[in-house]
Structures are given as C-alpha cells and as structure tokens.
Amino acid sequence: MLIAVSLPKIAGGVVLTLKLLVVSLLTGTLLGIGAALMRISGNRLLAWPSFAYSYVFRGTPMLVQLFIIYYGLSQFEWLRNSMVWPILREPFWCAVIALSLNCGAYSAEILRAAIRGVDQGLHEAGRALGLTTRQRFLFITTPIAVRLALPAYGNEMIGLLKGTALVSMIAMNDITGVARTIVAKTFAPYEIFIAAAIVYLSITWVIQHGIRLAELHFNRYIKK
Amino acid sequence: MSHPMPTTQQTEAIIMLDGVGKRFGDFHALKACSMLVHKGQKIVLCGPSGSGKSTLIRCINRLEEHDSGRIVVAGTELTRNMPDIAAVQSEIGMVFQQFNLFPHLTVLENLMLAPRLVRKMPRTQAREIAMHYLARVRIPEQADKFPVQLSGGQQQRVAIARALCMKPQIMLFDEPTSALDPEMIKEVLDVMTDLARDGMTMVVVTHEMGFARRIADLVVFMDAGEIVEQAPPAEFFGGARNARTQAFLQQILTH
Numbered sequence: 001m002l003i004a005v006s007l008p009k010i011a012g013g014v015v016l017t018l019k020l021l022v023v024s025l026l027t028g029t030l031l032g033i034g035a036a037l038m039r040i041s042g043n044r045l046l047a048w049p050s051f052a053y054s055y056v057f058r059g060t061p062m063l064v065q066l067f068i069i070y071y072g073l074s075q076f077e078w079l080r081n082s083m084v085w086p087i088l089r090e091p092f093w094c095a096v097i098a099l100s101l102n103c104g105a106y107s108a109e110i111l112r113a114a115i116r117g118v119d120q121g122l123h124e125a126g127r128a129l130g131l132t133t134r135q136r137f138l139f140i141t142t143p144i145a146v147r148l149a150l151p152a153y154g155n156e157m158i159g160l161l162k163g164t165a166l167v168s169m170i171a172m173n174d175i176t177g178v179a180r181t182i183v184a185k186t187f188a189p190y191e192i193f194i195a196a197a198i199v200y201l202s203i204t205w206v207i208q209h210g211i212r213l214a215e216l217h218f219n220r221y222i223k224k
Numbered sequence: 225m226s227h228p229m230p231t232t233q234q235t236e237a238i239i240m241l242d243g244v245g246k247r248f249g250d251f252h253a254l255k256a257c258s259m260l261v262h263k264g265q266k267i268v269l270c271g272p273s274g275s276g277k278s279t280l281i282r283c284i285n286r287l288e289e290h291d292s293g294r295i296v297v298a299g300t301e302l303t304r305n306m307p308d309i310a311a312v313q314s315e316i317g318m319v320f321q322q323f324n325l326f327p328h329l330t331v332l333e334n335l336m337l338a339p340r341l342v343r344k345m346p347r348t349q350a351r352e353i354a355m356h357y358l359a360r361v362r363i364p365e366q367a368d369k370f371p372v373q374l375s376g377g378q379q380q381r382v383a384i385a386r387a388l389c390m391k392p393q394i395m396l397f398d399e400p401t402s403a404l405d406p407e408m409i410k411e412v413l414d415v416m417t418d419l420a421r422d423g424m425t426m427v428v429v430t431h432e433m434g435f436a437r438r439i440a441d442l443v444v445f446m447d448a449g450e451i452v453e454q455a456p457p458a459e460f461f462g463g464a465r466n467a468r469t470q471a472f473l474q475q476i477l478t479h
Binding site: 119121122124125127128129130131132135139140143144147218220221222 | 285287310311313314315316317318320322324325326327328329337338341342370371372383386387390
C-alpha cells in the first residue's frame, strides 16, 4: 500500500522538522522568558516593546512573517553586504528566526499569565519572612508558574510543530516538503499526505506524553 | 494568670506607632493611630471588619506602607525606600488568615526556606531548627508532607512554626483562626498560648475574646480606622467606657 511504502521516505523529513522544532522552541522560550519579564517589570520602557512584539507576532500569520524574513529582507542591499547575510541567506535560519519569534510571542503571554496566576498571599508570606524580590521570584514564583504554564505551553509546542510545516513553502525538505515532492512524482496526494499526517501525529503523541509526565511531576503536591 | 507582666515603663518599646495614617484611594483606612508595644507584651487587636486592624499590623512589617506618622520597629524606623526592608521583615514573624504555605514545598522545606536563604544557614542546622519548631507546634510527623495533605489547623501550625524558624523578635497574627473549622481553632490557640507563655512579643488580630481574656496584656479596640480604646482585658471586658466598644462587645459576646 502506498501509505506504508511512502512512510520511510517521509520519515526522511522528520530530522529537519525536529531540528526546526527543537532549535525554535529553545530560542523561542528564551525570548518568551525575556519578553515576559519585561512585561511584568513595571517599567514602561521595557513593558511596551514587549507588548508590541507579542501583539505583532501573534496578530499576523506565520507564513507572512516567514515570507517577509526570507524574501523581504534580501531586498536590502546593506543587509546583503552585512555580516548577518550568511545566516539570512539560508532558508533554515530564516525558518528558525520566524518560528522562534512566533514561539517567543506566544510563550511570553503564557508565562506572563502563569506568573500573574501565582497567589499574591505567597508573595506576602515570602516578604514577611524577609526574602528579597529576587529570592521570591526564583524560589516561589518560578516553580509555581512553571506548573501553571505547562498545559498551555504543551499546546504551544504542538502549535509550533504544526507551524514548521510552513517551511515547505520556502523550499525546505521537512515532513511536508518531502511529502509534496513525492506527490509531485506519484500524483497520489491522498495517500502521501495521510502518511505525512501520521508522522505528525506520532510526534504530537510524544510531546503530549512528555507534557503529561511533566504535569504529573509538578502536580504531585496538588493531589490529596 | 501566671505570665509575668513586663516592666513596661522602664523597657524601651519594641513597636512604636505614632499618629500612623493610611489611605487606599479615598478610603481612610487608618487615622492617627498611636500605640506602644513593649518587649514580651501580648496585644490583641479587635474591632468590626473594615476597622483597620489588619492594615495596622500589615504596616508594622511593611506589607503596607503608611502615609503619615511614624513607625519604629525593633529600633528601626520604617521609611519610604528603605534599602534593607527585608532585614527588618525577617525580625518580624507573621501568620496569615489563609496560612499562605508554599504549596510546592514540603512542610520541612517550607520551614527551611527562609533560614537558608535569608540567614544563610547550613542545611543541617536549618533542618534541626525546623524539626525543633515542628515538635513545638506538635506535628513533627508531618515533616515530609505537602501542605495540601494537612488539615487547616495543621497548616496554620506549620505557618506558625515557619515564622518561628526565623527566631523573630515579634510575632504578628492576622486573624489566624478565622479560616478554620471550629474544631481546629483550639489546637492553633493552644500553640499561640504556649508561645505567649514563653514570653514572645505578640500582636494578634482576632475575634477570639476568650483568648484575649487569657493572654492579652492589652486589648486594643479599633473602629473606622481609629484606635478607640486600649485597656487590660479585665478593664476592657469589665467596663468599656466607649459606646462603640460597648456595642461591639455586646455583639461579639452575645452571638
């Protein structure tokens, strides 16, 4: 059957998809932490750029962002002559930039909500014990916020995985890219794209399972 | 009662409030409150809800900032932009109505956190002190549980032990039994009574008038942001002079 036959070929795109996912997730999460901290800093000069960043990247399609970065930036002569051009010339890095910026924008919102969800009474208890702002953030807010953020963050990981499919539009051979190439040769879109969907589903399953394990770990103090 | 009255006139006050005022927007939460607390004294603050009792004790450890007047605690005046407010706060233990235990830490970790971070105490020593105070609040066997696994009364006793681990000079209690089921109130009050007998300086916001009668050196009655009356319990419960105090007492003692 064609689905079974094409699966190993499509699996060839898994490496690129996972690479994009992992690299973008890491840089995106770091961006998100930075942006979330800027948002809650209480300093307008920090909070406003962070708000604008989240607003713009959450409010526009990732495909458009990807096109702007990959096709748009090459229009600028000075960029082509600059040191960053070797990076911006590569579809892989353009994809990573777009995915990371996107992931960062969503993570920032998730983390901000989680941090704000930490009971104010715990802050007061920390202050009353003489903990500094920094100590309270590290030892009280952070561990609790991580637990609160986990479900939404798991969704964000899956969203990002699906977002990686867009890189096939800039001629990259990720799972979707490979599938499209095979379809072009076999004229069997039905079977091939179902095979691709199965591959995506298995990755999603792994992510969901991982998140569930993490939730069990963090929720151990919630259960009676 | 057996507890010795401190020699109030000679010793210097450990808490001094002088004309303290506080506003929340248009709401005048505290109006020119003045009060002296000497080392070893037990003060019970009472009054109708919204009268400013909680705000007053929250100003003492600067969870709230006062707008006017002076507050001096353990020799340090509380001022705006204090560089080392955490150091002052670590000398004042506080117990909250809602316990506010750190849910992600075990009972033992709750007790060890501040001594380790603030006092820079080695783990073994912090653990020793934590176990000592857990024994004093009579729940050493719960050390490795998470707060959610304990009853309300047990949680509040852990909260008291957590504050004591910092060896504070003063203990503040903000309605420590108001969130508890009736059958758990006694176990918390018993622990507080022990603490009072040991000579701890205590300021307690509570409606437990029996406790006030037994333990307090001074009962302070507040209404509408003002300290209306302060008197030793015998005098306070025997014949309060102020009409507002009388009305409050009638309500709380007859219900």
